[in-house]
Amino acid sequence: MKPLREFEIAFVGLKPGEHTFQYQITDSFFENYGPQDFTNCNATVKLLLEKNNNFFLLKFEIGGTATVNCDRCGQPFELQLWDDFNQVVKMVDNPEEMIDDEDADVAYISKTESHLNVSEWIYEFINLSIPMQRIHPVDSEGKSGCDPKILEMLDNMTQQSEEKDNPIWKDLDKFRQN
Numbered sequence: 022m023k024p025l026r027e028f029e030i031a032f033v034g035l036k037p038g039e040h041t042f043q044y045q046i047t048d049s050f051f052e053n054y055g056p057q058d059f060t061n062c063n064a065t066v067k068l069l070l071e072k073n074n075n076f077f078l079l080k081f082e083i084g085g086t087a088t089v090n091c092d093r094c095g096q097p098f099e100l101q102l103w104d105d106f107n108q109v110v111k112m113v114d115n116p117e118e119m120i121d122d123e124d125a126d127v128a129y130i131s132k133t134e135s136h137l138n139v140s141e142w143i144y145e146f147i148n149l150s151i152p153m154q155r156i157h158p159v160d161s162e163g164k165s166g167c168d169p170k171i172l173e174m175l176d177n178m179t180q181q182s183e184e185k186d187n188p189i190w191k192d193l194d195k196f197r198q199n
Contacts, residue, residue: 028140035072042068042139046085046147054144059151061088064102066143077137079108081146089155093175094167098157104150108142 030042046064051057064085071078082105089100109127116129130137157166165172 028143029136029138030070031136032070032072032077033135035070037072037074040070040072042070044068044143046143050140051144057148059087059089059100060097061086061099062147063087064147066147068139075112075132077110079110079139079142081106081108081139081142083146083150087147087151089151091157091167092154093156093165094171096157096168096171098166100151100155102147102150104146106142106146106149110137 028044044066046062046066048060048062051062062085064083064087067082067084069080069082071080083102085102086099087102088097090097107126111127111129112132112134113129114132116131159165
């Protein structure tokens with residue numbers, strides 16, 4: 022995977038204090054990472070970098086949209102992305118020795134580094150801003166955005182499964198009643 026140069030921050034020339042960066046993320050950004058379970062990503066990532074003597078505080082704010090498939094009806098819909106994440110980057114003499122550190126919110130780079138590439142964090146944080154369960158949102162009237170034909174089929178299947186009594190479980194019900 023080739024590094025994305027537009028996501029490298031040359032921090033050596035930055036004065037201590039807060040600095041703001043903004044990135045527009047589209048599907049082309051994810052080409053380096055392989056297939057994703059979403060499409061039509063149009064995200065804005067606002068990065069607030071606070072530079073201190075031996076560490077940086079990074080605050081990523083994710084906003085935008087991505088198209089995902091609904092887990093209930095299988096139809097695509099546009100999901101609103103909104104989340105924020107914090108990351109601490111510490112400058113140390115031997116960052117390889119710090120890999121065993123279990124805090125995922127802290128990364129280590131060498132004191133000899135001059136650039137900080139934030140593309141991996143952007144990739145990770147956009148993926149984390151997409152929920153595990155993706156279901157059409159309800160509209161202003163409280164009606165599901167799912168395909169009504171599929172919802173009707175699901176209701177029919179649920180009713181059928183409730184109507185069928187499995188003879189295997191029928192005899193076990195005698196024990197529960199006693």
